[in-house]
Amino acid sequence: MDTDYIKNWLKENLTPERYVHSIGTAGCAVELARMYSLDEEKAYVAGLLHDCAKCKTKEELQDIVRHKLNDMDPQELKTSKILHAPIGAFVARDSFGIKDAEILSSIRWHTIGKPDMSTFESIIFLADKIEPSRGNAEFREKILKILEENRGRKGLKKALFLCFQATVKSLAERKLPIFPITIETYNELLESQNE
Ligand SMILES: [Fe+2]
Ligand SMILES: [Fe+2]
Numbered sequence: 765m766d767t768d769y770i771k772n773w774l775k776e777n778l779t780p781e782r783y784v785h786s787i788g789t790a791g792c793a794v795e796l797a798r799m800y801s802l803d804e805e806k807a808y809v810a811g812l813l814h815d816c817a818k819c820k821t822k823e824e825l826q827d828i829v830r831h832k833l834n835d836m837d838p839q840e841l842k843t844s845k846i847l848h849a850p851i852g853a854f855v856a857r858d859s860f861g862i863k864d865a866e867i868l869s870s871i872r873w874h875t876i877g878k879p880d881m882s883t884f885e886s887i888i889f890l891a892d893k894i895e896p897s898r899g900n901a902e903f904r905e906k907i908l909k910i911l912e913e914n915r916g917r918k919g920l921k922k923a924l925f926l927c928f929q930a931t932v933k934s935l936a937e938r939k940l941p942i943f944p945i946t947i948e949t950y951n952e953l954l955e956s957q958n959e
Contacts, residue, residue, distance in 0.1 A: 765809050770860060774812065778819050781897075786815055788895030789888075796887035799911060800920075810867045810888045811895075813860065814874050817852040825851055832858075839943055840876070849875040876943045877928060879952040886920045893927050918959070925953040 774783050790811030797807035817825065825847045829836060832854055840846060853872040856862040870888035873881065881889060894904040907926065911919040928950040935942045 765805065765862070767808060767812065770809065770812050773860075774816065778815070782815055782818050784897045785895060786812055788897040789814060789891045792891035792895040793888055796891055796911070800883050800887060802884055802887065806864060806867055807884070807887060807891075809862070810870045810884075811891050813856045813862070813867070814852060814871050814888060814892055815848060816860075816871075817848040817855050820848070820851065828854060837943070837945070839941070843941075846875040849873065876946050877924075877949040878945055879949050881924070881949075883917065883920065886924055890920075890923055890927065921953055921956045921959075925950075925957055928953055 771787070774786050778786065790808045793807040793811035794804045796802075797804045817828075820828075822844045825844055828851050829841060829847065833850055836850060840850070850872055852874075853868045856871055857868060862868060866882065866884045869882075870885045873885055874889055874892055877889065878885075890907060894900075894907050896904065898904075907923045910923045910926070913919070914922055928946065931946065932942060932950050935946075
């Protein structure tokens with residue numbers, strides 16, 4: 765995988781902030797991949813590409829959905845902010861030739877989540893939330909501490925639970941709809957906290 769090509773493309777197609785966030789997520793994904801003995805190059809590529817569709821216009825996103833995607837939840841279609849995840853997976857496959865199922869699904873589910881995320885999907889999800897340019901050092905340290913103190917899947921489930929707890933709370937406070945799959949993920953993680 766030609767990561768220099770990907771980086772140049774991102775630089776040209778994303779805002780400077782989104783580019784920095786993507787590089788940060790890729791770096792963080794490598795850190796986490798090392799912790800869980802996963803393929804670091806794959807993690808780097810998934811981190812780089814996770815937001816590759818983020819700067820497309822609402823019209824461009826809807827056009828791709830209409831013509832190219834058929835596995836969308838009807839509710840997902842209503843929320844243009846999160847469309848960049850399924851479309852990002854499509855762009856990664858279609859424009860960058862990514863065939864790896866783990867990379868594609870980690871991009872696909874990095875916004876709304878899904879129950880029983882694989883270790884690879886989980887580390888990309890977390891890297892997106894804790895990469896340094898997000899500027900939330902306290903949350904980043906908290907998540908890293910959880911992962912260090914609880915090795916394996918247990919730590920991932922604990923860290924993911926914190927993320928979903930914050931997401932559900934924030935959506936409810938802002939009177940925004942919560943996707944059924946996000947609630948299912950929250951419930952699954954909640955149940956796993958006492959295992
Ligand atoms: Fe995203
Ligand atoms: Fe992101």
